[in-house]
Amino acid sequence: MSSPLVVAVDGTSGSGKSSTSRGVAERLGLRYLDTGAMFRAMTWWMLRQGVDVHDPAAVAARAGEPEIVSGTDPTAPTIAVDGTDVAVAIRQEDVNAAVSPVSAVPEVRARLLALQREVIAADGGIVVEGRDIGSVVVPDAPVKVYLSADPAARAERRTAEEGGRDVEVTRASLLARDQIDSGRATAPLTMADGAVHIDTTDHTLAEVIAQVVALVEDAGART
Template identity: 65%
Template sequence: MDGPSGSGKSSVSRGVARALGLRYLDTGAMYRAMTWWMLRQGVDLADPDAIAARCAEPAVVPGTDPDGPTIRVDDVDVAGPIRESEVTGAVSVVAAVPEVRTRLVALQREIIGEGDIVVEGRDIGTVVWPDAAVKVYLTASAEARARRRSAELTGSTVEAQQAAMARRDTLDSTRKTDPLSMAAGAVELDTTPLTLEEVIGEVLRLVKERT
């Protein structure tokens, strides 16, 4: 399950995993966890070489229960802190560093290799697991995405979120390593006019058709 921020990947992926009795992996949380660690360590995020030099240090361990996904760094629960604005504003920069992607993609492939899992991110169908049985690319209008994200964050406005998402979309889609794009064979699903339940239903239909 790939797509830009605010397209509904997390809610849809968890709902599909829950309905099918599968595991769930939020790869974005892994990049956020790495970013959180870099910030706590005082690494200069304007220096890709500094990020690359230290990205092998933290132990990033994601949980795979769709009813209660977890993410730990060096045995510290960071599920809350990684969603704060400081991390959100910096994660695209850290995620663009090739060494970071190489390390986390390897971890993701280890987890996926056990099978029976729904995975969400920005490069799952293109890079992490191009042989996935079902590939879905979720999208939505810029306004819908911003509205959803602002509803999740206290004190945030739709306008502010739309500006932030536009910046992140540009960074994610233009980075040299593993840019956000729709994978070959993926089904694009515009979630703008649909409820969460309707989107989950569409994905479940695709899974039934293709497997």
């Protein structure tokens, strides 16, 4: 019995991971998982509980408490914590500012890794996006992609998505997030062995989706 197809999409913030992953999943009839939303959901819960997110021991002590459930429909992905829809709440500025220190806590990563693998192992192929999918979560994924883009382009995209923020402030925030995520001891942001690097700076979303779909189809033809 063959294993479900897993497409691992990693990369920097604002490089187009979510839009690309959802587009590829839609095109190919696959499920979709945004692992970043899971870390944001954990962060949102920690903030709501009054946990000091800059105290790794305090975060670790409570990492096992929240129930985090991710929907996998690429046309309408959902994320809930203890039965509450937090899709909008996890994109707020307080979560933006706190997600990196929470994500760096090994106990958080271990808890969410287990949840991610449960979702991935369910029926049907899946496109999974994050920062350590190809390197840690599913290192044997048949298709691994690493997306990046020029910091200025990433800042413009993220500002357009969120609205109202200054582009330079957004750019500084993205670069700071990159530095934290790349430098953390547990599962740092990195391009996995065997991943195909796509610089999305000068490509439209449709072009990037088409490139990834071609990689998936090529992988299917070779198996």
